[in-house]
Amino acid sequence: MTEYFPRIKKIKYEGPDSHNPLAFKHYNPKAKILGKTMAEHLRFSVCYWHTFKGLGADPFGGPTMIRSYNRSDDLMQIAEETMQAAFEFFTKLGVNFWCFHDRDIAPEADTLSETNKRLDQIVKLAKKLQRDTGIKLLWGTSNMFSHRRFLAGAATNPSPAVFAYAASQVKKAMEITKELGGQGYVFWGGREGYETLLNTDLKRELDHLGRFLQMAVEYKQKIRFGGQLYIEPKPKEPTKHQYDFDAGGCLAFLRGYGLDQHLKLNIEANHATLAGHDFIHELEFCCAHDILGSVDANRGDLMLGWDTDQFPTDIYQTTQAMYTILKSGGFTTGGLNFDAKLRRQSIDPVDLFHAHIGGMDAFARGLKNAAKMIQDRKFEKFIKARYADWDQPLGKKIENGKCTLEELEKFTLKNGEPKVNSGRQEMLENLLNQYL
Numbered sequence: 001m002t003e004y005f006p007r008i009k010k011i012k013y014e015g016p017d018s019h020n021p022l023a024f025k026h027y028n029p030k031a032k033i034l035g036k037t038m039a040e041h042l043r044f045s046v047c048y049w050h051t052f053k054g055l056g057a058d059p060f061g062g063p064t065m066i067r068s069y070n071r072s073d074d075l076m077q078i079a080e081e082t083m084q085a086a087f088e089f090f091t092k093l094g095v096n097f098w099c100f101h102d103r104d105i106a107p108e109a110d111t112l113s114e115t116n117k118r119l120d121q122i123v124k125l126a127k128k129l130q131r132d133t134g135i136k137l138l139w140g141t142s143n144m145f146s147h148r149r150f151l152a153g154a155a156t157n158p159s160p161a162v163f164a165y166a167a168s169q170v171k172k173a174m175e176i177t178k179e180l181g182g183q184g185y186v187f188w189g190g191r192e193g194y195e196t197l198l199n200t201d202l203k204r205e206l207d208h209l210g211r212f213l214q215m216a217v218e219y220k221q222k223i224r225f226g227g228q229l230y231i232e233p234k235p236k237e238p239t240k241h242q243y244d245f246d247a248g249g250c251l252a253f254l255r256g257y258g259l260d261q262h263l264k265l266n267i268e269a270n271h272a273t274l275a276g277h278d279f280i281h282e283l284e285f286c287c288a289h290d291i292l293g294s295v296d297a298n299r300g301d302l303m304l305g306w307d308t309d310q311f312p313t314d315i316y317q318t319t320q321a322m323y324t325i326l327k328s329g330g331f332t333t334g335g336l337n338f339d340a341k342l343r344r345q346s347i348d349p350v351d352l353f354h355a356h357i358g359g360m361d362a363f364a365r366g367l368k369n370a371a372k373m374i375q376d377r378k379f380e381k382f383i384k385a386r387y388a389d390w391d392q393p394l395g396k397k398i399e400n401g402k403c404t405l406e407e408l409e410k411f412t413l414k415n416g417e418p419k420v421n422s423g424r425q426e427m428l429e430n431l432l433n434q435y436l
């Protein structure tokens with residue numbers, strides 16, 4: 001069998017003192033932390049689009065990365081070789097999951113039925129490779145933003161015929177995700193948003209998006225697809241205003257269309273920062289509402305205002321992210337999917353390994369740090385103490401909904417000026433640094 005990464009052997013855990021760039025220093029898949037292995041906690045996934053279909057192109061220039069699985073004149077042969085290469089990569093890296101868009105794994109043909117036949121052919125191969133390697137599908141999704149028919153969106157397109165095309169695509173993508181035993185299915189808004197309100201009926205577009213997702217839920221139930229549906233917030237890019245702006249906006253939308261019992265959120269670090277939030281804020285918001293599903297693990301560049309999709313390296317971020325994730329009970333169907341791409345100058349296949357090893361080690365360190373924070377309970381105790389008065393009679397009465405404004409006025413007139421306390425932010429920041 002052809003090897004696509006011939007110079008690379010299986011990546012091993014060598015521990016923090018290793019100087020081997022092609023080894024894990026912190027990610028030890030079998031090591032147990034808080035009752036589960038690191039692999040079970042972190043559920044790492046490689047994304048197909050950036051890792052195998054992204055070749056370094058940017059708005060100013062074409063691809064820079066040359067890959068041995070991308071050479072044929074026959075598009076379907078490229079698709080098959082890429083799939084073989086992908087599973088070789090997943091195995092050598094040692095991840096248990098992968099993710100894809102329909103159009104990543106098989107190229108679109110002239111008609112929908114031809115396109116779907118191509119998908120079936122590749123899915124057969126993917127299924128065999130999954131069986132051979134034990135690697136599983138974290139989630140599938142459909143690309144409803146690259147083809148020119150989607151220039152004005154998919155479910156929010158002014159044309160019902162485009163809406164229908166998108167619906168047909170979701171139907172098929174959900175079927176193949178089920179066929180591959182996918183644990184989830186993602187809806188990222190693609191071009192669901194607008195460039196200008198001068199040509200946009202915002203209310204109608206939102207209603208259409210709501211109906212589109214309701215139909216997806218109905219079809220999921222009909223075919224008995226057992227995976228979790230997710231919606232992935234992003235505030236802008238490609239459109240000026242994306243409807244799935246942030247976690248708060250998504251939750252309000254889901255509730256408005258009766259979808260909140262059916263979808264959870266897939267939070268992407270860089271999308272959070274584009275929305276003006278910390279990654280951790282979005283995670284905490286989701287955990288507070290029990291809608292955290294999965295994570296697209298990457299990072300942005302705070303100097304740049306776009307979705308740079310870099311690999312995560314910042315331990316300060318990964319520690320806090322894992323702390324929130326552990327506090328909320330950890331992943332069930334979701335995981336940490338590296339929705340991240342190499343920089344344009346990182347042209348060698350080995351760079352794909354360096355990038356993923358770094359991301360996995362960054363989250364493994366985050367997990368170890370967060371587990372200590374959970375065990376020590378210092379932050380938990382501080383927060384508990386800060387709100388302790390809410391467990392006293394007055395606080396309890398307010399929380400139970402038994403208090404009126406008149407009673408509170410009476411209390412205030414009797415007790416006078418309330419005592420105020422320090423928030424101790426700097427002390428807590430210092431404490432956090434002790435875990436790094």
Ligand code: XLS
Pocket residue numbers: 101141186188232234268296307339
């Ligand atoms: C784009 C999104 C996309 C989704 C999958 O910014 O992150 O990659 O994760 O469609």
Ligand code: NI
Pocket residue numbers: 188232268296339
């Ligand atoms: Ni993403």
Ligand code: NI
Pocket residue numbers: 268270271307309339
């Ligand atoms: Ni993104």
